[in-house]
Amino acid sequence: MNEITIKPIAYVTNERVELKDDFWGNVISEITLTEEFPAEALDGIEEFTHLEILFHFHKATDRNIVWNSEHPRENPNYPKVGIFAQRKKNRPNLIGTTIVKLIKREGNKIIISNFDAINGTPIIDIKPIMQEFLPSEKVSQPQWTTDLMKDYWK
């Protein structure tokens, strides 16, 4: 079935132990590489202000899903949309991606802000953000997403 096996390269430590949808703005997270990686796997990362973190939605365990369209956050005021038109956790392959701010690197750890995963989350990859990989033209998005995101980074 073309399955691909991946494994954590690091884990998150932060103060957020409960799953919550919103209010990630003040969370500071530490990401520590597993023993498989030497600290130098992070060498040079200090030169970037932003990183992309790939992580495993390890608490999303409902896997008996039919991928029909649905109202995001079960809010009937939002239109029904497909799983690939939203960023919800409970999705095929359970991988989240977030662009974070790098505060500092310390040996085999990085300290970051603007990250939205709870304590203990397995990290799948860390990539540097370069301007050339960001949109070069205006991004537009439907109104329901602006409403859904209003308290996310507060």
Add this chain to the structure above:
Amino acid sequence: MNEITIKPIAYVTNERVELKDDFWGNVISEITLTEEFPAEALDGIEEFTHLEILFHFHKATDRNIVWNSEHPRENPNYPKVGIFAQRKKNRPNLIGTTIVKLIKREGNKIIISNFDAINGTPIIDIKPIMQEFLPSEKVSQPQWTTDLMKDYWK
């Protein structure tokens, strides 16, 4: 060992059959969902101008790697950096992520530009881009990355 199993949700069709580092600017790609997904898994995606595509670097097969720092593209003019300070294909977990432009959606397919994966590449996820998930402050990056990227999107 905390392994996680994932599998393709779609595949890429485009004219790029050979692995090349640069010149992705004119490649138009079609991404077709596997039979596991109804077309409505893409419903509402037309409302977004940009998407993030997660994909498997399925041709990167050298897996006997010690993750020491190295010169990107083996170019001695670039500093030695760790694997997590660069975006090279041959990396832990072999997952690539790229922000692309959505040209159109047709049933269970999307047509995109600004994508840098070859024909036949397995797709792991599709996520909509929202302004709230892009950097809100200036991004800075080391000079070597600007040089490395100079022909990437040409």
